Amino acid sequence: MTGLVVLGTNHYLGGQLQRIAELRHQDDEVIAVDWASTLERNSNVMLTNGFDAKVMRDFNARISVAEIEKATGFNRVSVNSEERSEEIAVKACLTAGPGSIKPDAIIVCQNYSDSRACENSSVGLRLQNEFKIKNFVFGIMDQEAAAGVRAIELAGALVADGTASEVLICGVQKIVQPFPRILTNHTVLGDGAASCWLSNAKTIGWCVDFTELGSIDFLENPWFVFSKDVDVNLMADAISGFVNSKLSVHGLTPDTFDLTLRSGLNGVLDKELCSRLGCGDKASAFPSESGYLGSADVPMMLDKLHKLFPNPTIGKTCLLVATGFGGRIGLVALTYRQNIPIEQSQTPEIPLYFHGSGYYVPNPPTTLADWGKRNSVDKSTIEKAEENGVKIFRDSRDTKVYNLVSNAVSDVFQRSGVAPTDINLVLVAHTSSFPIIPGPGDIVRQLCVEHGMTQADGFSVGQQNCVSIVSAIRIAMHLLRQKNTIETVLIASGDQIRSEIDLFRLLGTNAVQSDGGSAIILSRKLSDTRLESVYNFSDTANWLGRIDAVESNRSYYLFNVRLIRRLLKDAKLNPERVAVCLPPNINRDAWPHILKASQIDPELIDNRLFNSVGHVFGSDWIISLTENDTSGVILCLSYGLCDCFGGVLLNRVVAEG
Amino acid sequence: MAIKTVGLTDEEITNKVKKIVISALYAKKNIEDIDVNVPLTSLGMDSLNVVDIFIGLEHDFDIELDESELDMSIIESISSLVKYVKSLGEA
Structure with missing residues (x-):
């Protein structure tokens, strides 16, 4: 499932992405819609109860803290043993929202549930309850950080076809037994939630220009991550190869972007990946104090973006690389845009x-x-x-x-x-x-x-x-x-x-x-x-x-x-x-x-x-x-x-x- | 949509709602005997009666209820139902 989704072609696209959009317009593969864009309006990250590195030893006695720190780049991990996923998510969403406006659609990304076996609560239902929305709540599971890319893709579809104009994306991760918090020396899983709003209202924000998602074959083996000897060079090669191949389809390279943000899977991997993508000096994105937050990673990256550029500059472009440890990779290309009032159009229904x-x-x-x-x-x-x-x-x-x-x-x-x-x-x-x-x-x-x-x-x-x-x-x-x-x-x-x-x-x-x-x-x-x-x-x-x-x-x-x-x-x-x-x-x-x-x-x-x-x-x-x-x-x-x-x-x- | 509360006094609206509830619950009561603040469950209302009450409201007040508007607190008592019907008329 490849192809370029070009949003906002009638209004604004910055720099290279504009050129690419025009190029792609010349063939039929482009899905162009004449509403402006999905925008990241506001975001919030809710991490709680960060514990120090010594506690990390308790999670997996077979590996020393020093080994973990060296292999992952994490020196702390966010652990929340008191609150349910639903409550962390609500906190992240309430502080992210634009006050009085309520979302008309919610997308929840969550890989792990801390519901007990006989319970059927969910973050989605809890957020519905909080925001008094009775429909248009979708839950995406199983793809870790890459789920965030799906969420943005789906949010774009909901806005474009007239279903919603204010979409709240919430990512949440809470690790409870039997899920391991430390995957050998590969990554440390943290607890937390993050959220962002995608809106077609007249706000200043980030425009989603295309999404790509795929998988890296050799990482698909679920047991790979439990391997004692994870070769981060091999992983960096595979991820950068995927990124380059996907970008090249659209005539892009990592250099096209002013900024590249990566999900915080592993600090050592991140350095190697940056070196291959040539993005090392542009921004450090690795959240060394939280652990890998999986499904919450994309909203976290958007939050980072928001803080890096509180005052939008036209033409700035950003590439998000969301990596799940099951081998899923998601890419999102973003570009800054100005505050332009948008007239939403509805996509004709197809049978x-x-x-x-x-x-x-x-x-x-x-x-x-x-x-x-x-x-x-x-x-x-x-x-x-x-x-x-x-x-x-x-x-x-x-x-x-x-x-x-x-x-x-x-x-x-x-x-x-x-x-x-x-x-x-x-x-x-x-x-x-x-x-x-x-x-x-x-x-x-x-x-x-x-x-x-x-x-x-x-x-x-x-x-x-x-x-x-x-x-x-x-x-x-x-x-x-x-x-x-x-x-x-x-x-x-x-x-x-x-x-x-x-x-x-x-x-x-x-x-x-x-x-x-x-x-x-x-x-x-x-x-x-x-x-x-x-x-x-x-x-x-x-x-x-x-x-x-x-x-x-x-x-x-x-x-x-x-x-x-x-x-x-x-x-x-x-x-x-x-x-x-x-x-x-x-x-x-x-x-x-x-x-x-x-x-x-x-x-x-x-x-x-x-x-x-x-x-x-x-x-x-x-x-x-x-x-x-x-x-x-x-x-x-x-x-x-x-x-x-x-x-x-x-x-x-x-x-x- | 013209809701049929126009020109009705609060008492008239309340009495119409009472009649709907009595009919739905097959209650052998006169409308003056029903306390508008008594929980409808204490009058024997079950989940099937809820359907009949809402269908009665739709029919008698010429309204069409959407599930996105439905909140079960509406059906706590006759007074909550009256409040809801009046709010539709004011919208």
Whole structure:
């Protein structure tokens, strides 16, 4: 996924980037939009409780402090053992914001979660609660500092297509067990949060001119970073090679830029990288006192930039090099611009189509009665659940979640006939706040390699619990509108209840969690199933969701009715057009009421899989869609803890005969 | 959108809201018997009734509620509902 995104071409681009923009205008690869630019308006870094170097020894007794200092360049590391990620993030965001203006979209970058196993809180939901935003909150996971590049890319798409004008990007990292704070002598992971605002309002700031993201093959091995002998020269060669090759596509070199800022992965590496890129004298960016802050690194760099140039100078350009320790590299080119009032324009909507769905659930099913016995659950609870139709579930028995996702991806390719090489973007949606593959692993890269998606890149999406798949569809939609280099997107998901929290499978007596995975393919290319509308929102009043406290709240029915109305309204369809409704396999008895209140015939509910598959997190509607061949308007719905609601409206036209 | 609060006194708005709540809750009460500040949950309101109350508000006041405006504190009591409906009329 390469290509140049040129923003602000009608207003201002400085120096070499202007020339490049003009050059790129001469071919069709350019995505040019005539709104001005995304701007870094304000930023803030929140680091807390910096400990001294002696404490670092406690993290990994095998390596001396002197060794760590020598190898990493860090002499202190920011450690926060008291506050949750959510609270650090809120602090960073509140002080960064422009006062009375609230964001209309939030993008959260977070690799590690310190939520406990039975909790479903997330930084995204907490920020929604803080800023009273019910929708347009997206979570990006798994790519460390490079996630910040994705966030800027997505923010640009949201602003450009008219979805948002004030986007808050928040990066947060908090290391808790079982994640190691010190990766041998490679890097030291710090705790902290940073945020920045991207705005198209009339402010002075930094213009994002293009983003690039890729991976370095030899760094993709997750276990590389645990190697005792990390060769920083090799890493510097690889990163500088990547930077040079990407810049050269646009006729740029590192010298083009007045400033190059790098993420603080490793101080020794940073020096070597600077030497190769020729940026050593221009600015020192290495935050020796914080440790590597991963997902928070890009907002941190912008904060640095802001402090280096408090008074903007037209024509100054800057290159951000964001490096994740799983081998992900992101580049962002920025240029200063003046304060120019901007008139936002909306990108025309393009039709998108579903090219297939697939899923995987473990076999054979397990009965609720057996589950009750193994967890010593009282008989009356089991009987009550069985009365509600909750009788079986699918148990992966601690199979790796990756396998659930991968099996679903295999299934969607098999059913759809789409070639893996046709996929340009892969999004993996997480219900859990935890990464599927612990850092520095990268589930997207692993899926791409295993399934031969050689033309694809991607990232993970989370923070909206079971509705994260719907959130991923929205992200795909925005990126498909803005980047003509993306034509076909694979969205995959997989989740499980691990044996240590097996007791939490039963949700009240209205549903039981099943393990499994699902996948869909979304494309600009024509197919028989058109995406009519997609929407999700969260109430977030109950943002600190606990899996063992899932009693139906007062908003459950009402918000589902609202969701259905919104989907129909966005699609400009009347309720009577709905041919089938695919609800989540939870609260079976509620759905007739919800449909009736939505003026849809309750007979149109297809819940045949309620008692053969069970409730597979956010995948229920995809599984039902795969097994349902109804022609016409298909209403797909999803519900997640913390009052997350989401849905998709499809229109399937099956040729007769 | 012309909300149907124009020309209505506060008492008339309150009585309309009371009727909607009584109907939604199937409550066997007269409107004068209901304390506007009593939590609706104490009158037996459940999550299904919430839908009926909002649909009633939409119908009787000719308003269309968006989920982005919905805050569950609106439905704490009849007085909070009245306050919300009046705020829509003033917007």
